[in-house]
Amino acid sequence: MNVEKTRSKSGLLLDAFEKNVDGKQTGLYILTNKNGCEVAVTNYGAKIVSLMVPDKNGTLTDVVTGHQTIDDYLTSEEPYFGAVCGRVANRIAKGKFTLDGKEYTLAINNGPNHLHGGIKGFNAVVWDVKEISDSSIKLFYLSVDGEEGYPGNLSVTVTYVLTDDNALDIYYEAETDKPTILNLTNHSYFNLSGAGDPYIGDHILKLIADEYLPTDETAIPYGKPEPVVGTPMDFTVAHAIGERIDDDFQQLIFGNGYDHNYIINKENEDDYVFAGVCESPKTGIKMEIFTSQPGIQLYTGNWMTGNFVGKNGQRYPKRSAVCFETQHYPDSIHHPEYPSVVLRPGTIFRSRTTYKFLV
Numbered sequence: 001m002n003v004e005k006t007r008s009k010s011g012l013l014l015d016a017f018e019k020n021v022d023g024k025q026t027g028l029y030i031l032t033n034k035n036g037c038e039v040a041v042t043n044y045g046a047k048i049v050s051l052m053v054p055d056k057n058g059t060l061t062d063v064v065t066g067h068q069t070i071d072d073y074l075t076s077e078e079p080y081f082g083a084v085c086g087r088v089a090n091r092i093a094k095g096k097f098t099l100d101g102k103e104y105t106l107a108i109n110n111g112p113n114h115l116h117g118g119i120k121g122f123n124a125v126v127w128d129v130k131e132i133s134d135s136s137i138k139l140f141y142l143s144v145d146g147e148e149g150y151p152g153n154l155s156v157t158v159t160y161v162l163t164d165d166n167a168l169d170i171y172y173e174a175e176t177d178k179p180t181i182l183n184l185t186n187h188s189y190f191n192l193s194g195a196g197d198p199y200i201g202d203h204i205l206k207l208i209a210d211e212y213l214p215t216d217e218t219a220i221p222y223g224k225p226e227p228v229v230g231t232p233m234d235f236t237v238a239h240a241i242g243e244r245i246d247d248d249f250q251q252l253i254f255g256n257g258y259d260h261n262y263i264i265n266k267e268n269e270d271d272y273v274f275a276g277v278c279e280s281p282k283t284g285i286k287m288e289i290f291t292s293q294p295g296i297q298l299y300t301g302n303w304m305t306g307n308f309v310g311k312n313g314q315r316y317p318k319r320s321a322v323c324f325e326t327q328h329y330p331d332s333i334h335h336p337e338y339p340s341v342v343l344r345p346g347t348i349f350r351s352r353t354t355y356k357f358l359v
Contacts, residue, residue, distance in 0.1 A: 008028070008030055008038060008040045008050060008052075009036075009038045009052050009060060010038065010040060010049075010050035010052055010062045010311065010312075011311065011312050012028060012040055012049060012050060012068065012311070013068075013069075014027070014028045014030075016028075016068065016069040016070065017042050017044075017049075017069065017070045018070070019070045019071070021044060021070070021074070021126050022125070022126055024126035024128075025126075026042060026043055026044045026070050026126055027042065027043060027129075028040055028041070028042050028049065029041045029042070029043070029129065029132060029137050031134065031135050031136060031137060031160065031161075031162040032134055032135060032162065033135055033162045033163065033164050033166065034164050035054070035164065035166060036054075036060065037052055037053050037054070037060070037162060037166050037357070038050070038051075038052040038060070038162075039051050039052075039160065039162050039168060041137055041139075041160055042070065042073070043126055043127045043128070043129050043139055044070060044073055044074075044124075044125075044126055044127075045073070045079075045082075045083040045084065045122065045123040045124055045125065045127075046083065046084040046122065046123075046127045046139045046141075046158050047066070047073065047081065047082040047083045047084075047123070048064055048066075048082035048160070048168075048186065048188050049064075049066045049067070049082060049311075050062045050064060050066055050195075050311065051063050051064045051168065051188070053166055053285060053357040054166075054285075054357075054359060055194075055283035055284055055285050055359060056283060056284030056285075056359045061194045061283055061285060062194060062195045062311070063190055063191060063192050063194065063195065063285060063287075063357075064081075064082055064188045064189060064190055064191075064195055064321075065078075065081055065082075065189040065191065065195045065196075065310055065311075065314075065316050065320070065321050066081050066082055066195070066310060066311050067081065067310055067311065068309075068310070068311050068312070072308075072310075076308070077305065077307065077308060078189075078304065078316070079123055079124060080116060080123050080187040081187070081188075081189055082186070082187065082188045082189070083122070083123030083186070083187050084122050084123065084127075084158050084184060084185070084186055084187075085116040085117060085121055085122060085123055085184070085185050085186075085187050085325075086116075086117050086121060086122035086143075086156065086182065086183065086184045086185075087117050087121070087122065087143055087147075087148065087150045087154060087180070087181070087182055087183075088114075088116075088117060088150075088181055088182065088183045088333075088341065089116055089117070089183045089184060089185040089187075089325065089327050090115070090116065090183060090185070090261070090297060090325070090327060090329075090330040090331070091110060091113045091114065091115050091218075091219055091220055091330045091331055092106060092113060092114040092331055092333060092334075093112075093113055093218075093220045093331050093334055094108075094112060094113065094114075095107060095108045095112075095113060095114035097181065097333040097334065099151070099179055099180070099181065099333070099342065100179055102151075104149055104150065104151060105149055106118055106148060106149040106150070107119045107148060107149065110218075110219075111218045111219075112218055113218055113219070113220060116187070117148055118148035118149065119148065120148065121148065122141060122143070122156070122184075123187070125141060127139040127140060127141045127158070128140045128141070130157070131159075135161060135162045135163070135164075136159060136160060136161040136162070137159070137160050138157060138158075138159045139157070139158045139159070139160075140155070140156070140157050141155075141156045142154070142155055142156075143155075143156065145177075145178065150180055150181070151178050151179065151180050152176040152177055152178030152179065152180035152343075152345075153176065153177045153178070154174055154175070154176045154180060154182065154343075155174065155175050155176075156172070156173070156174045156184070157171075157172070157173040157174070158170065158171070158172055158184075159171040159173075165356065166356065166357045166358065167354050167355065167356035167357070168354065168355045168356075168357075169352065169353075169354050170186055170352065170353045170354070170355075171350075171351075171352050172184045172349070172350065172351045172352070173348060173349065173350050174343065174348070174349040175343075175345075175347075175348050175349070176343050176344070176345055177345055178345065179342060179343070179344050179345070180342075180343055181332075181333050181341045181342055181343065182341055182343045182349055183327055183328045183332065183341045184327070184349075184351065185293075185297070185325040185326055185327040186325070186326075186353065187323055187325055188323065188355075189301060189304075189316075189321035189322070189323055190278070190287065190321055190322055190323070190324070190355075191280075191320060191321045191322070192278060192279065192280035192283060192285040192286075192287060193280040193282040193283050193285075194282075194283065195310070195311060195314060195316075195321075196310070196311075196312070196314030196315070196316070196320075197282070197320065198317055198320050199242070199317075199319055199320060200241055200242075200300065200301065200319055200320065200321060200322045201240060201241050201242020201243075201245065201319060202240055202241075202242065202280070202281055202282070203240065203241045203278050203279065203280055203281075203322065204238050204239070204240055204241075204278070204279045204281065205235050205238065205239060205240075205241050205276065205277075205278045205279075205298075205322075206235055206236070206237070206238040206239075206276055206277050206278075207235040207236065207262050207264075207275065207276040207296065207298070208236070208264060208265050208273070208274060208275055208276055209228065209235070209236070209262035209263055209264050209265060209275070209276070209296070210227060210228060210229070210236060210263075210265055211225035211226060211227055211228060211262070211263040212225065212226065212228055212233050212260050212261060212262045212263065213225055213226075213260060213261045213263070213295075213329060213330070214226050214251055214260075215251070215254060215255070215260065215330075216254070217254045219254070219255065219259060219330065220330065220331050221261065221329065221330055221331055221335070223335060223337070225263050228262075231249065231251075232244035232245075232247045232249050232252060233249075233251060233258075233260065235262075235276070235298075238277075241258070241278075241300060241322060242319070245257050245258065245300060245319075255302060256302035256303065257300040257301075257302035257319065258298045258299065258300040258302075259297070259298070259299045259300070259302060260297065260298055261295045261296070261297050261327070261329050261330055262295060262296050262297075262298055263294065263295055263329075264291065264293070264294060264295060264296055266294070269294050269339050270292055271292065272290060272291065272292040272352055273290065273291070273292075274288065274289075274290055275289045275290060275291050275296055275324075275326070276288075276289045276296065276324070277289065278322070278324070283359075284359045285357060285358075285359055286357070286358045286359065287355055287356065287357055287358075288354075288355075288356040288357075288358065289324050289326070289353070289354070289355060289356075290352075290353070290354040290356065291326035291351070291352070291353040291354070292350075292351045292352050292353070293326040293327055293328065293351055293353065294328060294329070294339045295326070295327050295328060295329050295339075296324055296325065296326050296327070297323065297324075297325035297327055297330070298322070298323070298324065299322070299323040299325065300319050300322050300323075301316075301318065301319045301320055301321040301322060301323070302318065302319060303318070304316050304317060304318050304319065304320055304321065305317070305318065306318070306320070324355075326351075326353040328340075328341050
């Protein structure tokens, strides 16, 4: 038997991801490029399970957290590892919104608020594999009218492409048959020192964002963006993530660290731009972030526990990963001044995010 076909370079057994879930078959799909990089994706939650890129010595390093089997994903205390989150990623205050004069009620699953699409968001459903090649996979999900309380039959396509310049491109597309709201993101937890390294505080981060959204203690933005300058929220000049993370600053106290939406500097809301760069001093792996989304949620794994064993016997303690969730702003539906998350029939939602790896 060809060992390459049964196991990923990151040590994952392909058949450990084969299961019937909700009447649909799950699997693990391997993407490669000419440089030997590898991305492993499962169609359960459209999750990125592993992402192997070269470090400064040319050694392939897995830079995302995850699980070893589909069963572990089904019961995980970290249900968003590597997942596509939706129908609306991030938070909606009090789990209610009004659209065209009608009020909709959603699950309250994060303090007093609705988070990442509800009890069974896009992270917890089986997507259909529409196309697969050596370097790309196209996944499709139909979210039916009323699912998790949202209106409209929503057709969503997510395409992952591993390019030969060591970038992971993520393309999103969606259409609806009724007015609805939509905010899609990928929730990969990165550690550029290698998944399982205990702390991302030494990672050097620069974000092309002069403003961020301060929040209340439940992570709902007050409204108006504030300048980052003169605060520990400022990454316009590169800083180690852990340098100021425990400062006596109200926003960091509320978030137990960074868990905030940064407003990416751009001329037009939909422009695809360079949004930031993060680097591990240990491995020399540098990740550049590009996106057409208006915001990026910086989350420093403040609620990770290390309670469970992930891939290859690894544990993931507090702040052992960092997320860069490219997205529209949290709770946008209650803030008409924010970029709109309303999607109407006849309009196609499209966005693109790229994570590019260099040393």
